[in-house]
Amino acid sequence: MKTIDDLSKDGLAGKRVFVRADLNVPLEGATITDDGRIRAVAPTIAKLADAGAKVIVASHLGRPAGAPDERYSLAPVATRLGELLGKDVAFATDTVGDSAKATVAALGDGEVTLLENLRFNAGETSKDEAERAAFADQLAALADLYVGDGFGAVHRKHASVYDLPAKLPHAAGDLIATEVGVLRKLTDDVRRPYAVVLGGAKVSDKLGVIDHLLEKADRILIGGGMVFTFLKAQGHEIGTSLVQEDQLPAVREYLTRAEERGVEFVLPVDVLVAPAFPDLAAKAATHPETVAADAMPAGKMGLDIGPETRKLYASKLADAATVFWNGPMGVFEHPDYADGTRAVAQALLDSSAFSVVGGGDSAAAVRILGFDENAFGHISTGGGASLEYLEGKTLPGLAALED
Numbered sequence: 001m002k003t004i005d006d007l008s009k010d011g012l013a014g015k016r017v018f019v020r021a022d023l024n025v026p027l028e029g030a031t032i033t034d035d036g037r038i039r040a041v042a043p044t045i046a047k048l049a050d051a052g053a054k055v056i057v058a059s060h061l062g063r064p065a066g067a068p069d070e071r072y073s074l075a076p077v078a079t080r081l082g083e084l085l086g087k088d089v090a091f092a093t094d095t096v097g098d099s100a101k102a103t104v105a106a107l108g109d110g111e112v113t114l115l116e117n118l119r120f121n122a123g124e125t126s127k128d129e130a131e132r133a134a135f136a137d138q139l140a141a142l143a144d145l146y147v148g149d150g151f152g153a154v155h156r157k158h159a160s161v162y163d164l165p166a167k168l169p170h171a172a173g174d175l176i177a178t179e180v181g182v183l184r185k186l187t188d189d190v191r192r193p194y195a196v197v198l199g200g201a202k203v204s205d206k207l208g209v210i211d212h213l214l215e216k217a218d219r220i221l222i223g224g225g226m227v228f229t230f231l232k233a234q235g236h237e238i239g240t241s242l243v244q245e246d247q248l249p250a251v252r253e254y255l256t257r258a259e260e261r262g263v264e265f266v267l268p269v270d271v272l273v274a275p276a277f278p279d280l281a282a283k284a285a286t287h288p289e290t291v292a293a294d295a296m297p298a299g300k301m302g303l304d305i306g307p308e309t310r311k312l313y314a315s316k317l318a319d320a321a322t323v324f325w326n327g328p329m330g331v332f333e334h335p336d337y338a339d340g341t342r343a344v345a346q347a348l349l350d351s352s353a354f355s356v357v358g359g360g361d362s363a364a365a366v367r368i369l370g371f372d373e374n375a376f377g378h379i380s381t382g383g384g385a386s387l388e389y390l391e392g393k394t395l396p397g398l399a400a401l402e403d
C-alpha cells in the first residue's frame with residue numbers, strides 16, 4: 001500500500017485530499033461518550049493540513065437508512081475534531097450537495113472540513129454497483145487525492161471505502177498502517193495459548209468468524225449478545241434475549257468441531273437478566289437477577305455475564321500468551337451491566353498476555369470504565385474489520401488501497 005509520503009511526492013499544498021475516516025463514535029444525544037476514534041485519525045488529518053492540503057474528512061456514523069436522520073449527524077464530531085486539531089473544522093450539512101461543494105470551494109490551504117454522514121446517501125452502502133459508483137463519482141468530484149484511514153470500516157464494500165479510491169490517486173493513512181502492522185503479528189506468528197473473547201451486539205456479522213477461529217485459537221470465550229444463540233442451540237431457554245435464529249445449525253456445528261479439534265469453547269455459566277433492555281439515558285437502577293445460564297426464565301432478557309462467569313473467564317485468560325477481544329460482555333453503557341466487561345478488561349491487565357482489544361464499543365468500554373488504554377497491547381479502532389483481517393479475508397477497503 002502507498003503511504004501519505006508516497007502520495008505527497010509532488011507536494012500536497014493546495015491539493016484537495018479526501019480522508020475516509022471512521023468517526024463512528026458512541027453518542028448519548030449529541031454528547032460524544034468516547035472520542036477514541038477521533039483521536040486515532042486526528043494525526044493523519046493534522047499531517048495533511050500541515051503540508052498545506054485542503055482536507056476533506058468523511059465518515060459514517062451509526063446505521064441510518066440511506067437518508068438524512070438528525071440522530072446520526074456528525075455535527076458534534078466536527079466540533080470535537082476542531083478542538084483536537086486546534087483549528088476550526090468547517091461542517092458541511094450534506095455530503096455531496098450544495099453545502100459540501102460550497103464548503104470545499106471555500107477551503108484555504110491547510111484548512112479542514114468534515115462532510116455530513118456518508119450513510120445519509122443510499123449510494124454509500126448500496127449493493128448495486130452502479131448506484132455505488134455514481135455516488136463515488138460525486139465524492140470524487142470534490143477532491144484531487146484520496147487517503148483511506150477508516151480502519152473500522154475497511155471490511156465494508158461501500159462507495160467511499162471501496163469504489164472511490166479507484167477514481168483518485170490514493171494512499172493508506174497512518175492509522176491503517178499501524179493497525180495492519182499490529183494485526184499482522186496475530187496472523188503470522190501468534191504466541192500460545194491464544195485466547196479469543198467474543199461478545200457485543202453485531203452477532204450476525206461476527207458469528208461466522210468462529211469458523212476460522214476454530215483453526216487458530218486455543219480457547220474461545222463467548223459473552224455479550226453472542227451468548228444466547230449458543231444457549232438456544234444447546235436447547236436452553238433464552239427468554240427475550242438477542243438471538244440469531246438462522247445461525248443455530250452453524251453454531252451447533254461450531255460446538256461439535258471445537259470438541260473434535262480440542263479447542264476449549266467457554267460459555268457463561270450464569271447471566272444477569274431483567275424484564276427489558278435498560279434505559280441507557282436515565283441509567284436508573286434496574287435490579288437485575290442472576291440466573292444459571294441453563295435455567296433462564298422465559299420473558300426476561302440476558303444483559304451481562306454473571307459473577308461466576310466473571311471468575312471463570314478471568315481464570316481462562318490468566319495464563320494466555322495472546323488475547324484478542326472484540327465485543328463487550330454486556331450492556332456496559334448501563335452501570336448494572338458493566339461488571340462483565342470490567343472483569344474481562346481487568347483479567348487482560350492482570351495476565352502477561354499480549355492483548356488486542358478491537359471494536360468501536362469495546363475500545364470505548366475500556367476507556368469509559370476507567371482503564372488506562374496504554375496498559376493494553378493494542379487498542380484497535382475496528383471490531384468487525386480486525387476480526388475479518390484475522391480471518392485472512394480480503395478486506396475491500398485495504399484491497400482498494402493496493403496497486
Ligand SMILES: Nc1ncnc2c1ncn2[C@@H]1O[C@H](COP(=O)(O)OP(=O)(O)O)[C@@H](O)[C@H]1O
Nearest residue numbers: 200201202224225303330331359360361362383
Ligand atoms: N446481552 C446483550 N444484549 C444486547 N446488547 C448487548 C449485550 N451485550 C452487549 N451488548 C451491546 O453490544 C454493543 C457493542 O457491540 P458491537 O458493536 O458488536 O461491539 P464493537 O463495536 O466493539 O465491535 C454495546 O452497545 C452493548 O450494549
Ligand SMILES: O=C(OP(=O)(O)O)[C@H](O)COP(=O)(O)O
Nearest residue numbers: 022024152153359360382383384
Ligand atoms: O463500529 C464499527 O464497527 P465495529 O462495531 O465492528 O467496531 C464500524 O464503524 C463499522 O460500522 P458498521 O458495522 O455499521 O459498518
